[in-house]
Amino acid sequence: MKKRVAVLGSTGSIGNQTLQVIRNLRDSFELIGLSGGDNLELLVKQIKEFRPKIVSIKSESNARKLKELFPDIQVEYGMEGLTSVACHDDVDIVVTALAGGIGLVPTYNAIKERKNIALANKETLVMAGNIIINEAKNNNVEILPVDSEHSAIFQCLNGNKRHQVNRIILTASGGPFRGLKKKDLSSVTPEKALKHPNWNMGKKISIDSATLMNKGLEVIEARWLFDINYDKIDVVIHPQSIIHSMVEFIDGSILAQMGETDMRVPIQYALTYPDRVFNTYHKLDLSKRDVLTFEQPDLETFPCLSLAYEAGRMGGTMTAVMNGANEEAVRMFLENKISFLEIPLVIERVMGKHILIKNPGISDVLEAEKWAKEEAYKYKH
Ligand SMILES: NC(=O)C1=CN([C@@H]2O[C@H](COP(=O)(O)OP(=O)(O)OC[C@H]3O[C@@H](n4cnc5c(N)ncnc54)[C@H](OP(=O)(O)O)[C@@H]3O)[C@@H](O)[C@H]2O)C=CC1
Ligand SMILES: CC(=O)[C@@H](O)[C@H](O)COP(=O)(O)O
Ligand SMILES: [Mn+2]
Structure with missing residues (x-):
């Protein structure tokens, strides 16, 4: 029987390479779901080739364009769209190839729906490792590492x-x-x-x-x-x-x-x-x-x-804070707002201000990450 796959972040580096693997092993895999961020053109190409049952894209306006192009395919958008792709009834395994903390919620929801996870999005475990691993155990879900190490x-x-x-x-x-x-x-x-x-x-x-x-x-x-x-x-x-x-x-x-x-x-x-x-x-x-x-x-x-x-x-919320501060610092560096050497300074400053929650739930983790991004942003604004 074919394994049925959803790829979150199919337009990125890992997403693209996942589709190459699936293309080469077409007898073993069926692609159920795809998701993209801003790269509408590539997502359209992927949909034409793989004819998935469900796709999601970041913005509502691009979702409307996809609906016009592919009226027979379920089209969703935003964070809810990512969760819909990951949790689609027909999916057996989800490849989490989103970059950054955005990967956490759809992965967490997929585990609750008993989907196995091929995990590239390391930020999921950085932010909420304890929660994710326990949830996977409770739901008898396998988390298979994609990260090369x-x-x-x-x-x-x-x-x-x-x-x-x-x-x-x-x-x-x-x-x-x-x-x-x-x-x-x-x-x-x-x-x-x-x-x-x-x-x-x-x-x-x-x-x-x-x-x-x-x-x-x-x-x-x-x-x-x-x-x-x-x-x-x-x-x-x-x-x-x-x-x-x-x-x-x-x-x-x-x-x-x-x-x-x-x-x-x-x-x-x-x-x-x-x-x-x-x-x-x-x-x-x-x-x-x-x-x-x-x-x-x-x-x-x-x-x-x-x-x-x-x-x-x-432990606790500190890793989510570090991850959020890093993500924001990297964004500011890429936009030439801070220097390379300021990246660790931003992270250290935000970590130093954080009041730790020792045994957080998922909403504490998400709140801590949001707070950390805002604090990191303040470094230059
Ligand atoms: N690349 C690699 O070789 C390796 C990567 N990893 C890990 O894998 C994960 C993915 O990395 P990589 O493939 O390099 O990243 P990319 O930046 O190449 O791809 C990220 C993907 O996420 C999508 N995306 C980004 N933001 C959003 C959003 N807000 N809503 C919906 N989709 C979004 C992008 O869409 P779009 O491009 O359309 O905007 C793209 O499909 C990361 O966690 C990374 O650490 C681990 C080991 C190796
Ligand atoms: C391919 C992979 O898994 C990356 O995480 C890679 O390892 C990054 O290289 P560094 O060893 O330079 O972090
Ligand atoms: Mn690696």
Whole structure:
């Protein structure tokens, strides 16, 4: 029987690559739902190719245009539209490929409707990891990692006993500014920050990689996905991004998962799990890779990683606050309103003002995120 898929954020980097995977495995998957933000043209192309049952787009005006073009397809818009796509009766698994905190609510609602989740939107777990994981357990829902590091860890853990894990080692490329110091970074432009050395990704995650916040978000994502303490999650810089992450066991053995920098591989694994399926994607040839290197992260130059550990250890609403402040700071940096070095300053200031709620519900989390964005905005206004 075909697995029935909805893709939230189908017009983005992960969304597009998900559709490539599905296109290559048409006998195994049926596409039920798609969603886009501002890119109406691409969404129209995707609808023509895949003929989904339901689509959603960000604005009501674009939804009206889609309704005219596709009268036989259910068209929705806004946050409710995202939830309708994720929760459609015919959907078995939802690929969450939205960028940022907007991914939380539709993912939470999909879990309540017992949809399995192929999770790319790490911000969901950063904001509300405890709530999401408990809700998934209560509803017997699988959360399958798409993020390359977490897919690697998931694969390394497979067949091993959790209590025999000593630590998780997340690899980080170091981003486009690896090796530089604060004095070199005061006037870097968004264009330079967007140039990731190894991966071609959306804007928000590309800036997060440049500040090392992406790795901070991934530390928190790993804490919840693998139910492991922050003390047992390490980060190592591996500039080649060939080893996607590692797990060290109590006997000192380290298992690593390797591959080319191609997100279609972890996307495919999340969708076909527990099976592995043949594909024609370019395979890693280690004889053509002369060096794999490792170094410690430079926390003085890139303090976002430490801020994420701090927020994670504080728990409660602090991670949602950190995430909201970061999202707003990244937006202001991309609009040339603040400098690259101000991104961690904004986040630190907002975290410092927050009054923590220790055991938040979903509405506390959303309120904390909203507050954090407003506080971050005040930094320059
Ligand atoms: N790209 C990658 O290789 C990786 C990404 N991830 C994670 O996956 C997630 C997606 O990243 P990525 O694909 O790079 O991001 P992109 O920016 O490329 O794509 C984001 C998607 O979300 C849609 N979107 C954005 N805002 C809204 C909104 N308000 N309402 C409805 N839709 C919206 C966009 O629509 P539109 O474009 O039409 O405006 C687009 O489809 C992130 O959480 C990221 O951290 C994790 C590992 C690797
Ligand atoms: C492809 C992927 O999973 C990204 O999260 C990637 O890892 C970002 O690279 P950094 O290691 O530079 O954050
Ligand atoms: Mn990653």
